[in-house]
Amino acid sequence: MNSHDHDPAESQLGAYALGALDLEDRPALEALLSESPAHQEELRQLREIVALLPYAAPPATPPDRVRERLFARIAAAQPATRRTAPSPGVTAPRPGPRWLMPGLLAGLAALVLVLGTLTFSLNSSVARLDRTNRQLVSSLDDIQQALAETQARQEQLASQLAAGEERIAQLSAALARDDYVISFVSAPGVATRQLQPAQSGVAAQGAMYMYPGHSNAVVIFSGLPPLAPGQVYQFWFADGTSQVASSTFEVDPTGIGYIVVEAPREVNAFSEVMVTVEPAGGSATPSRTVVLEGSL
Amino acid sequence: MAQVAGGDSRAMEELYARYARVVYGLALKILANAEHAEDVVQETFWRVWNRAATFQAGSGAFAPWLFGIARNLCIDELRRRQARPAGIGGGGDDLALAAIPDTQPGLDEVTWVAERRRMITSALSELPADQRQVIELAYFGGLSQREIADQLNNPLGTVKTRVRLALQKLKTVLQHQGIGLDDR
Numbered sequence: 171m172n173s174h175d176h177d178p179a180e181s182q183l184g185a186y187a188l189g190a191l192d193l194e195d196r197p198a199l200e201a202l203l204s205e206s207p208a209h210q211e212e213l214r215q216l217r218e219i220v221a222l223l224p225y226a227a228p229p230a231t232p233p234d235r236v237r238e239r240l241f242a243r244i245a246a247a248q249p250a251t252r253r254t255a256p257s258p259g260v261t262a263p264r265p266g267p268r269w270l271m272p273g274l275l276a277g278l279a280a281l282v283l284v285l286g287t288l289t290f291s292l293n294s295s296v297a298r299l300d301r302t303n304r305q306l307v308s309s310l311d312d313i314q315q316a317l318a319e320t321q322a323r324q325e326q327l328a329s330q331l332a333a334g335e336e337r338i339a340q341l342s343a344a345l346a347r348d349d350y351v352i353s354f355v356s357a358p359g360v361a362t363r364q365l366q367p368a369q370s371g372v373a374a375q376g377a378m379y380m381y382p383g384h385s386n387a388v389v390i391f392s393g394l395p396p397l398a399p400g401q402v403y404q405f406w407f408a409d410g411t412s413q414v415a416s417s418t419f420e421v422d423p424t425g426i427g428y429i430v431v432e433a434p435r436e437v438n439a440f441s442e443v444m445v446t447v448e449p450a451g452g453s454a455t456p457s458r459t460v461v462l463e464g465s466l
Numbered sequence: 467m468a469q470v471a472g473g474d475s476r477a478m479e480e481l482y483a484r485y486a487r488v489v490y491g492l493a494l495k496i497l498a499n500a501e502h503a504e505d506v507v508q509e510t511f512w513r514v515w516n517r518a519a520t521f522q523a524g525s526g527a528f529a530p531w532l533f534g535i536a537r538n539l540c541i542d543e544l545r546r547r548q549a550r551p552a553g554i555g556g557g558g559d560d561l562a563l564a565a566i567p568d569t570q571p572g573l574d575e576v577t578w579v580a581e582r583r584r585m586i587t588s589a590l591s592e593l594p595a596d597q598r599q600v601i602e603l604a605y606f607g608g609l610s611q612r613e614i615a616d617q618l619n620n621p622l623g624t625v626k627t628r629v630r631l632a633l634q635k636l637k638t639v640l641q642h643q644g645i646g647l648d649d650r
Contacts, residue, residue: 181626181630182626182630183633184629184630184632184633184634185604185611185626185629185630187633188601188604188605188629188633189534189537189538189541189604189605189608190604190605190609190610190611190614190629191610191611192610192611192612193610195611215637216633216637217530217534218527218529218530219633219636219637219640220530220605220633221527221529221530221533221534222582222585222586222589222636222640223533223586223601223605223606224488224489224491224492224533224536224537225488225579225582225583225585225586225587226583226586226587226590227488227491227492227494227495227606228491228494228495229487229488229490229491229579229583230487230490230491230494231486231487231490232486232487232490232503232504232507233504235504236486236490236504236507236508237482237486239508240482240507240508240511240512241475241478241479243508243512244475244478244512244515245475248473248475
């Protein structure tokens with residue numbers, strides 16, 4: 171047994187208004203109501219609140235036969251005198267001058283007709299406007315949805331276009347570089363120096379194309395093994411006293427690669443070149459892992 | 467109502483035109499059977515016609531009286547069937563009164579029925595789900611507080627508290643909206 175079972179009777183007013191009060195709770199509440207006008211008023215207000223609950227159910231129009239049966243039943247039960255007699259408590263209007271009656275009746279009839287026509291017209295207009303409004307709202311929703319889809323598609327295409335342009339720029343740069351290398355190595359007067367493996371048993375080699383008196387050179391490699399992640403090849407110039415770091419590079423899966431290098435001065439000022447394996451990003455001084463070397 | 471009590475069938479027709487849709491909707495919700503709901507509508511207005519003279523306007527508004535007749539007829543029918551309509555109670559189902567769709571919103575938008583429907587559904591939506599559930603089971607399911615407690619397997623005191631709080635909240639919200647029930 172819960173302590174709430176002994177709630178004061180007044181707390182049961184809501185249940186009473188809802189029709190949910192249990193039989194055993196009724197005597198106490200009805201005794202309270204019989205003595206308390208304030209609680210009677212509270213109950214009246216709660217019943218009015220409860221009377222709004224039917225509106226929460228979706229309203230529906232009953233079939234015409236319900237109305238027809240009801241009023242046939244009413245008509246059948248109604249005494250003839252009741253059907254025609256004026257309602258009790260309603261004072262019958264005093265008749266006016268007889269000559270006024272036809273004109274008055276005609277005027278009233280016309281007024282009723284006008285009001286009826288006006289009401290019908292207004293109802294029709296409201297219904298028509300309502301339908302039009304719904305159609306417009308529906309069309310607007312469709313348009314907004316189509317616009318959203320178009321915008322999403324447009325953004326997708328713009329993204330694809332940007333990616334395509336970036337790829338074209340990369341390919342154009344690579345193509346320009348290839349053209350430069352081809353023209354460089356095939357120009358008249360170019361000198362070639364070979365780079366040989368520094369250790370026996372390695373099939374790699376390099377060819378350096380240069381012009382005496384110029385600082386630019388192109389070096390083409392083949393047979394270089396792909397490196398582990400985090401490692402790169404690095405090209406070096408050397409003279410009798412120092413070693414100068416140059417470009418880093420990688421090779422493709424077949425072991426082929428090339429670089430365009432620019433020495434700090436004319437290439438024929440150096441006596442040697444070499445290729446080493448360095449950490450990614452290159453080094454300031456060469457490691458001991460020399461892969462290729464050559465004399466200029 | 468005085469005219470109805472005096473035998474004016476035209477006044478009765480006006481009452482029918484104004485309330486029949488709500489009464490039919492209520493009966494459909496409770497009984498979930500169109501034929502029985504039609505019987506309830508006819509019997510409700512027949513009783514209004516016959517008992518109009520006993521209705522005392524000073525004791526309250528007309529709508530509570532009318533809907534009380536209709537609901538009692540529905541609950542009597544439910545008990546006679548010894549069954550509950552689908553969706554009322556059981557298994558913790560909450561019919562979410564506030565989410566009930568209006569079948570004819572386009573027309574109802576210009577009627578006072580739609581306005582009242584909007585107000586009550588709005589007020590119901592402000593109730594916690596457990597309070598809405600007890601209102602649903604009590605009013606539309608015809609269950610007493612003890613029957614609700616048994617069905618939900620909740621303590622009776624809890625159900626009583628929910629009913630009391632729900633009605634208080636509805637009253638506060640609806641009075642705040644300024645709704646009146648002076649329908650005659």
